Amino acid sequence: MRTIPLQEAVEMIPSGASIMVGGFMGIGTPELIVDELVRQGKGDLTIIANDTASPGVGIGKLVRAGLVRRFIVSHIGLNPETQKMMMDGTIIVDLVPQGTLAERIRAGGCGLGGVLTPTGVGTLAEVGKSKIEVDGKTFLLETALRADFALLHAFISDYVGNLSYALTARNFNPLMAMAATTVIVHADNIVPVGVIAPDHVMTPGPLVDYVVAKG
Amino acid sequence: MRTIPLQEAVEMIPSGASIMVGGFMGIGTPELIVDELVRQGKGDLTIIANDTASPGVGIGKLVRAGLVRRFIVSHIGLNPETQKMMMDGTIIVDLVPQGTLAERIRAGGCGLGGVLTPTGVGTLAEVGKSKIEVDGKTFLLETALRADFALLHAFISDYVGNLSYALTARNFNPLMAMAATTVIVHADNIVPVGVIAPDHVMTPGPLVDYVVAKG
């Protein structure tokens, strides 16, 4: 891990990149990094995230700025702007059941090719998927997801990149920390090495490439 | 969750049961529960665990007492007694790569039918498994594992069964807490509800059926 100025961090991300963004309805989303993405106008993005938050919040800022080509998310119900652009055909939205999305990202980070889930069998979610029977029960084969970048928010980072998240701001962050080529983190607090107890580290430092330097 | 005297907890386990036992070389194994299993002489067991520890230690006690019919483990190299009984044909040992074992137990606990892993392709570990290609890469389909009982060791439990493990004694314990019909825990410390911070709970209380009452 090394610390990096915000602007420099976002300059590494090319237009057209695939990006995982932590957060659930904006909670646990690295708002500062998102703002800088908008400021630098990186476009044509593929965003993998739980949802698109609400209009003008978190990932909703990317929607409003027209920077996204495609979403892979579980829910857009609380952002009418995303819904409108999806129905317009301005953006592509792949809707994935939330538990399946979590497992696909986890699989991508853990070197698994995919998982078998019962979720979605007999629904639109099964379209285009292989069905596999195990012990007489039918499962969908859901394949691993990875991205070029993961943009994460942590409550505490130390200077080797060990991360700890707070309460419900954890959500997809630790999964995405494993599933992207380059992992960039904004942390509310950066602390000296050794002060986070080993048992309280939720993302081990070697997974993190960059932590955005304090203001 | 309810607390239960040790003897009563083990009386619930019938001979012939399948049991997941937490621990790695005995570290994080509920030694007290194992001792009581031996005292009550519950036999013909199927044990799912990382290893069989060393002779006379942890799961090694079950080996020596001749209570095990079948093991599903990743490693028996540090227990010559298990190796000898395996070569004798006294016990059956299914050897599973350690990461695959962890994922199979996790799948069992998370309602997944299985996972696709690259581990073991082209080795003896692939015998009898389906091979599945995803994006031109070959994976083994490894199916979920569950058991009748999980016997776990925790550092701290509260009185609703929230568990916290210490350092390397965590290992398979939180995975097994999700993958068995009945979960029985021995904790070094039992504390009032509310004193383990929500972010430090590693196994949520609703997963735990019984915590062995203090002596």
Add this chain to the structure above:
Amino acid sequence: MDPQTIIAKRIAEELKDGMLVNLGIGIPTQVANFVPAGMRVYFQSENGLIGTGPVPEAGMAAPFLTDAGGRPVTALPGASTFDSAMSFGLIRGGHVDVTVLGGLEVDQCGRLANWMIPGKMIPGMGGAMDLVTGAKRVIVAMQHTAKNRPKIVRECSLPLTSERSIDLLVTELAVIAFPDRRATLVELSPGVSLAQVLAGTQAELVIPDYLQAASCNA
């Protein structure tokens, strides 16, 4: 009582001490208000929390402690937090005793549709497909009709949430169960007649004798 309160109160009666319960947004959220004092029910928020407590007092919210709709909540003593893979491991793995969800349609074999209206509204399934697939017991909270159009139908016109048959459907008029995947009326709400329920229901309902009789007396 307004329809939503009738529904929420009735569903609260289904909860038992020690249960792990997931409440969807809308009517289901109100169920928490009717849990009897002294009963310990663990509410899971799928964004990563067990032990969800009520809305915080003014000035005492934390921006990183919310429910699945992003609204500030509190955490009760004994709460725990976890990531989304764990949250859905709990859900898909059958560790959630009861899930209560809203519905757009339920068909007569108990299949729920609640995540999109093609061409009109596509919120996405969020956690609904996992919840209906994985929870031990699925209860749907839904008004009996929408603008006088039945929502309990022979066959869903909307995309299904799961092949699985739900366990219980609670409306302001009635309680319907689905033994052997057949919609079966089990209760009429106080003051509601069988005729009223039948008039608002398109699905074929199995009517037990005791409700036929009740209807004659009404």
Add this chain to the structure above:
Amino acid sequence: MDPQTIIAKRIAEELKDGMLVNLGIGIPTQVANFVPAGMRVYFQSENGLIGTGPVPEAGMAAPFLTDAGGRPVTALPGASTFDSAMSFGLIRGGHVDVTVLGGLEVDQCGRLANWMIPGKMIPGMGGAMDLVTGAKRVIVAMQHTAKNRPKIVRECSLPLTSERSIDLLVTELAVIAFPDRRATLVELSPGVSLAQVLAGTQAELVIPDYLQAASCNA
């Protein structure tokens, strides 16, 4: 220097600042002793620890902080702990930069056998199959021969650990790499002749010119 020390010291030269490294039991464990002071290398123990430190001072061990062999260790500042699914997520997912393992045999396309001798010794694969499959770089630490029998062979007689070709094989006599899955001699240990290496090797080795020459001069 004894063979094990020669091997461990040479492998330590492969480690770079910031790397996440998994060391197997036996010779690999000794590699940690030769990391240059000031270089920060993170050692992972697959039982759930990054930041494994040296053996604790007498009287200062914790029964619940051990390496994968169950021996007490310490945790360095910046250490982290996790469960076995995470530990192997790190390994299988390509997050471990280097794994160093012992070997029973390596064949000439670089495939390792190190987990059983049928009918004789069946320790099990433990984490070895995942490590060889998933680590970014696989280094095998192995004595060149066993009782004068070559361990670097045309084809493994023992069951393979993985189809994958290892990256580097370090013995007390030589360093062998496997570009395009062909065993290629890259270094002779100080004072060792090409003839010595060839005499102890059954596999066909690609010998680069600079080592042919070195051999003529020896």
